[in-house]
Every structure is written in structure tokens, then in C-alpha cells.
Amino acid sequence: MNKRAKVTKAQIIEAALCVAAEKGAGKVTLDEVAKVSGFSKGGLLYHFPSKEALITAMVQQLVDDTEAGRQQLLAQGDNALTAMIKAHARLTEQVQGNTAMAILAAAAEQPGLLNPVQQACQFLLQDINTESGDNPEAVLLMLACDALWFQDMLSISPFTAQQKEQLLQYMQRRAKELMP
Amino acid sequence: MNKRAKVTKAQIIEAALCVAAEKGAGKVTLDEVAKVSGFSKGGLLYHFPSKEALITAMVQQLVDDTEAGRQQLLAQGDNALTAMIKAHARLTEQVQGNTAMAILAAAAEQPGLLNPVQQACQFLLQDINTESGDNPEAVLLMLACDALWFQDMLSISPFTAQQKEQLLQYMQRRAKELMP
DNA sequence: TTTACTGTACCAACCAGACGGTTTATTATT
């Protein structure tokens, strides 16, 4: 796969995420994605052999991006919990906040497509449990982080932007206290 | 509205939740719900004038049920945080674990249908903030509770049933410590 | 008590449009 194909694929995925965010996670149709991305339907199906393949790719990109960001922060010396919180905060801040919509699109299409996400969650939990010595407070922080993310994804967050900001800062402080 | 109509409506909603859970939140079609519920499509549309009305009713039921359970626990003397944790735990335990799928079905159909959920979240946060004196630890517990719920709904929970059980117990202990 | 009428609850058949996916043809890139 050359570079051009990669760019095109990324554009298609981005358009699909956009459709999911604006019209609803279940409205990600090939026709609509084609219209928004500017490519033809045939073009989409050249790069992704089926709608399911497209959504699988969306989920994979989300998992990979998140994990990459986390690994980068780990390499910088952050602990597992802090890295997770920062990585999530970063995803939320991104203009491309739509990335998370991959989860809803997958849930709408076929629940099984979320398996990679579950695996990633398991890895993360393991990391945090290992590093915190199975401290339930650490798990609580991880969950709270997830919840902020889910709330944003569903647009049901009861927090203002600055409330969320403060919360995330508080969580990072707690994360530092918790980890040795 | 007659009693018979109420029962029928409830059956239709349950069938819709079932479809969402088994086939995917975006696969809640009138045809499928008709097949699963045993009524005809015309029958569905007699009780719910449109698919959107059906999903709205699903969401409303979820919000109402959750709030009712919470109010009951509050009346029994639990504090706002404990009541929320217990109420969520109860929803998860229910054989009707599908209730939460209303959220995903709404997200799939049209994001705006989740507005009642956001309002409920806001009320809840207000309650907890008031009662805890704006203690961020309380907010964290609330969020963790939400996350457990979201994870179950998406079938991406990294916890075993007993891990979740232990966590919920830990959370209830923390909730009691936090509230005066 | 029969009759006629009304409103509720439901259904089978149908429709126009949208759906995922295929095919075939055409254009860029190498």
C-alpha cells in the first residue's frame, strides 16, 4: 500500500467519523460517506471491501492512536495512570474529537466489532493494576477517565469545559500521589 | 391510555431493546422489532407514530426507571452518591440488562434524542455536588459508576463479574466515608 | 334484546426511496 492509498483511506475514515458525529452513529452509510468524503462509492469499496471493513478500520485507528499516545507519554516517564489521563485529555481536546465515534459506529453496526477495544481496555487495566499494586483507587481514576470520554462521545456531559479541565487536573494530581 | 395499550407498548419497547442488544444498536428497524415483538409493523406504528417516537420512549423509560430507583433509595436514607451507585448496580444486575441499550439506539438514530439523558446527568451531578460540598472525590465516584455502566452497555468491560462486584462494594464504602 | 354506531387495537399489502454491494468503464500514476 503506497502513500496515496493511505491518505485516501484516512480521508474516508475521517468522513465516516464525521457522518457518525453529525447524523448519528447508525447513519454511516456508504452513500453518505462517499458524499462527505468527496469520493465515489466505488472508490470507498476499492479501499475497504465492505462497510464492515471500514468500521473495523475506524475502530482499529482509534485503538492504535490511543495506544500510541499513551506509549509516548510512558516513554517520557509518566506512570501508566497519568499517561492514560493525559492521552484521553488529548483525544478530547483534538479538533478531531470525532475519533471516538468509531465506538458508537461499531456498536450500531455489529457489537462484535468492538472486541479490539475490549482487549485494549484489558491491557490498560492490567498495566494500571500492576503499577499501582492493585490499588482500587487507581482503577477508580481509570474509570472516571473513561466516563468523561463516553460522556463526550454521547454529548451527554454535565460538565462545562472548565469544570472538565479542573477535574482532569485533579485526576492527574491524584494519579501522581497514587503511584510510587 | 388503556392498560392493554400500556402492556403492548412495554412489549414493543422490550423487543426493541432486545434487537439493539443482539443485532446492534443501529439495527433497530421497525420490521425487526415487529418480528421479535410478534406484532405487525402497522401495530407498532399505531402505538408509536414513528420510529423516532419509539426510541424516544425507550430513552424516557430508561431515565424514568433509573430516577425512580434512585429516589426510592434516597427515601430509605441513603445519600445521593450511595443511592446512585446502588441504582446503577441494580440496573446492571437486572435480567433486563438491555435497558441501557436505549442510549445506544438513540445515539445511532439521532444524537439529539439523548437530551433527556444529559438533563438527568446534570441533575445527578448537582445533587451530588450539593450533598458532598463540591468534593471532587464524589464526582470521581459518580464517573466511575457511569463508566462501569457504559462498559457493560458496549460489552467492553475488562472486569469479571466478581471484580465488578468488589469494585462496587469498595465504591459504596468510599461513598459512605465521603458523605457526612 | 336486538340493532346500529363508535373508538381502540391491530394487521397484511403496498410504496417510494435508500441501502450495501457489483459491474463495467474510464482515468491517473508508474
Add this chain to the structure above:
DNA sequence: AATAATAAACCGTCTGGTTGGTACAGTAAA
């Protein structure tokens, strides 16, 4: 020329919604 990429027309199926109608309970006049 060979291959990668895109477009457009098309197919069978499914979609949400409409239609006209049936079954039946109540009810009120005869």
C-alpha cells in the same frame, strides 16, 4: 503498457411509513 485508483450506472433487498381494512369491546338508541 501495466497497474492503481476512481467513477457511474445498476441490482436486489430492505427501509420507514401509508393505506384500507378487520376484530372487538363498549354503549346507546330501538
